[in-house]
Amino acid sequence: MLNFTYQNPTRILFGQGCIAGIKKEIPKGSKVLITYGGGSVRKNGVLDEVKAALEGYDLSEFGGIEANPAYETLMQCVDLVRSTKIDFLLAVGGGSVIDGTKFIAAAVPYEGDPWEILEKYGAGVKKALPFGTVLTLPAAGSEMNNGAVITRKSLQAKLPFASAAVFPKFSALDPTKTYTLPVSQISNGVVDTFVHIIEQYITYPVNAKVQDRMAEGLLMVLIEEGPKALREPENYDVRANLMWCATLGLNGLIAAGVPQDWATHMVGHEITALHGVDHACTLAVVLPAMLKVRKEEKRQKLLQYAERVWGLTEGDEDSRIEGAIEKTRGFFEAMQVRTRLSDYGITSGNIPVLLEQLKKHGMVRLGERRNVTPETISEVLDLCR
Amino acid sequence: MLNFTYQNPTRILFGQGCIAGIKKEIPKGSKVLITYGGGSVRKNGVLDEVKAALEGYDLSEFGGIEANPAYETLMQCVDLVRSTKIDFLLAVGGGSVIDGTKFIAAAVPYEGDPWEILEKYGAGVKKALPFGTVLTLPAAGSEMNNGAVITRKSLQAKLPFASAAVFPKFSALDPTKTYTLPVSQISNGVVDTFVHIIEQYITYPVNAKVQDRMAEGLLMVLIEEGPKALREPENYDVRANLMWCATLGLNGLIAAGVPQDWATHMVGHEITALHGVDHACTLAVVLPAMLKVRKEEKRQKLLQYAERVWGLTEGDEDSRIEGAIEKTRGFFEAMQVRTRLSDYGITSGNIPVLLEQLKKHGMVRLGERRNVTPETISEVLDLCR
Structure with a gap:
């Protein structure tokens, strides 16, 4: 820790x-x-x-x-x-x-x-x-x-x-x-909260078991309650659990004593700035690709995430990791948040400008190890199409 | 919630x-x-x-x-x-x-x-x-x-x-x-923390999924790290996780929005007062019997505890509940804390005085439903022998 x-x-x-x-x-x-x-x-x-x-x-x-x-x-x-x-x-x-x-x-x-x-x-x-x-x-x-x-x-x-x-x-x-919120705001809220937690959880292990268990617990609640919130907009306990999750997901508690990433957020901010895509939608697009590209440096935590959050224990390591990333994408899609740049009308042609903006804003060494360069992000965005 | x-x-x-x-x-x-x-x-x-x-x-x-x-x-x-x-x-x-x-x-x-x-x-x-x-x-x-x-x-x-x-x-x-603490103080600390969490967790369900997941997470960390703390007194991460568990186990967070029990603590206090038994030891004695006697009113949370904390999913409900209670006792014993009144030289003959003291101190309606009477406690203490 x-x-x-x-x-x-x-x-x-x-x-x-x-x-x-x-x-x-x-x-x-x-x-x-x-x-x-x-x-x-x-x-x-x-x-x-x-x-x-x-x-x-x-x-x-x-x-x-x-x-x-x-x-x-x-x-x-x-x-x-x-x-x-x-x-x-x-x-x-x-x-x-x-x-x-x-x-x-x-x-x-x-x-x-x-x-x-x-x-x-x-x-x-x-x-x-x-x-x-x-x-x-x-x-x-x-x-x-x-x-x-x-x-x-x-x-x-x-x-x-x-x-x-x-x-x-x-x-x-x-x-x-929150009962009268439009569906898209509930969807976005759940995805936003989910990615906040992931940014503080899927990094490299520092044996912070308390923080890991809390992060995993919050993720499991989102997975369980998120889709229900869409089906049953006036289910009090569902809304209460999502509300408390969102607060605890970013009040500093699960961040205390662990490395933090936030590269997905930084890339997402540029997409919002240039294309007006909702913040949560940008996260849903970038996160699966970010995890895929940085699989090696996040291997141990990805395996832990696969097992504890998604119950994936069968198959070799790479297939469990792939499985967890696809489950994550599937969860976002189930929350009615699309996960490809093309879903928002963004094409390969837009990627160079996004990368330029990132550099312009000094975002050249991102992630928990400060090793995520514009080259890494280029690979990530390519996978987001 | x-x-x-x-x-x-x-x-x-x-x-x-x-x-x-x-x-x-x-x-x-x-x-x-x-x-x-x-x-x-x-x-x-x-x-x-x-x-x-x-x-x-x-x-x-x-x-x-x-x-x-x-x-x-x-x-x-x-x-x-x-x-x-x-x-x-x-x-x-x-x-x-x-x-x-x-x-x-x-x-x-x-x-x-x-x-x-x-x-x-x-x-x-x-x-x-x-x-x-x-x-x-x-x-x-x-x-x-x-x-x-x-x-x-x-x-x-x-x-x-x-x-x-x-x-x-x-x-x-x-x-x-904490490296230089005597073994008994580490053992007692882990058991004390464990029972703090149980008092706030094994009550009746109110659909507080966030709090449940946090409590379960803390319990799992104690189960994983507690025995290691005895074997490896200078393992930094083990001590760090136990220390942070103890703090988060009783800082109000997992108690917020859920019922609380504390009957085990109240009975334990009387045992300490009359017989000078360490606080944590009294909890290790009383808790398994308390859960057994109040199995019906705590059934749903006991089943959840059995499944999520101890991984018990086979067999009928009663055997899973019994299994979880015995696992709990086994954990205390593995932490070198004995779980029977007789281990501390307390016999059936001492029980009436304990019950009298409880009544004298107004402890006649304990637990999350205020339905735990001296009669219930009598049954509990009988099982603790």
Whole structure:
């Protein structure tokens, strides 16, 4: 096991009706700004429920935070918060709204140009406005971690930052709020969560048995519950298990003490940036090929994955590994997420530009061993067609 | 899944050499009191290592905190802390030292008689002196939770308390510090951790698949690594996995959203109080009989345990359940912890007094359904002989 530091102070309120409890989590007399996205929380009643729970507070709203939240939009909110002396933010939505709110929270008290927060990976952020979240879309895990990804449209840059100051004070997770999500968002959420876990699990073995068992457990729950979520959209326990999986899949716990990969995510980001393909779809395309191309360096963990997650114990090593990769692809397809570049209209001709973008963004040594070069990625993308 | 609230702010520093990092976790200029137990940390060099890490701080010491830490001892420390204006406590040891330090931390600023903290289950505790821990014995899980059990010798009372104010600020977990532990303490630690997890896992099903998979994963790691820890006392990864298991087994995570039992622990406490048997030994005696007697109400989870943890899938349900219980007993015995009352010189004649003590302490409706009466316990103890 590798040495690690782990701390996660976010308070989780979980279960049907938990939104009613958020009042206790926000200091009395706070001037609260509710942030949200495209307006679905307005239509489905979640925003009203939140406001009812916060009766008596001085409430205002900032809507319109996009998927891939834009620096330009968020800076408008920063100005608003500063000028109206808001002292608590409440993000109501999915990963994009929460990520955007983390940036706002960090930018408001920041002395200097807030762009530095993204340019320097949050290094300068020592304090932030306190904020909570009401999660409506399980996928990103942002509700219980301290990272965010923000896009600056004018520079075509999508940059992450992290700071201990931007853990949510609390997150309310009510599985019933996911009942009305479109099928594609549930599918994407399950695939996104699955790949988050794989990035922290299928690397090289360091004898971290606790972390391995937890990762395998979460993967098995996704495999068991994911397809049910499509068939039975109002099955409470299915939604509850998927929601808790998504949170635990990226709250730092399974990452503590193990190597991490994230090459699939980096390639996926470029596909999204260039072709507008949903984040989860890019992961479903890239992961099977990534595992295939890097089979040798990941051999031991792939065999463990094949046996423990998919029950593959027959045949020689290579056939078990191939079997596990195909099972993974099959799972994504069963979740109605297509797994080939061609499914999204991307052809061989697009690959050189993708590789150029990766190089341009400095993504030349990826993976848990920092040995994944553009040449490796070229091979991967070739297999993704 | 049941509704839940979960928050755990303790910062974990994990791995060989991590004690050197505690300096960053204690505010500069703090007046620090190091608390410890019988002196093994003095002999094995851990205390020196801690002091070296805290060079430049105003340090003092309070040793002599007993196994089953005594209110009387701890109150001496409370007086010392108050009179010398200590502002940070550092517990160096196992669960007893950490539990004791939690009580000291809560008692120092308490207005009123500190005994109330135990009498009223910590209800009045809103603040506590900040403290950290350096763990030397993985078992109790106290290093990452907010509970403690304190004994008041003069009243023959052993009482728990909990408060959000007594989470350690940080805990340093260096697996190499467990190399010199006596075999019995490693054995006891593994059994204690195992039964902690079982108390939160083998109850009735609530479709909490995430929590179930995590609990099963931790149990499998204990089964795999426990015996190795006896054979290879300086196998780093074995000790690291056991240490992290013990912490995660009782930090609230696997308890969130599921029913909990704890009847085995309550019966075990009485055996310890009357006969001085080690805590873990009492659990190893009581658990197999407890599961056997309450087989019907725990049937579904016992079958799941049999299949997923022990791989028992052949034969009818009852034989699989029996098999899992016997495997559990066999595991404790393999860990060199005996599983019969007679192994500790306790006979049928002692059982009535044990039952009387349980009643006297109000333990008349135990278990996840509050249906475990002294009659049930009588049957259980009869099977423990």
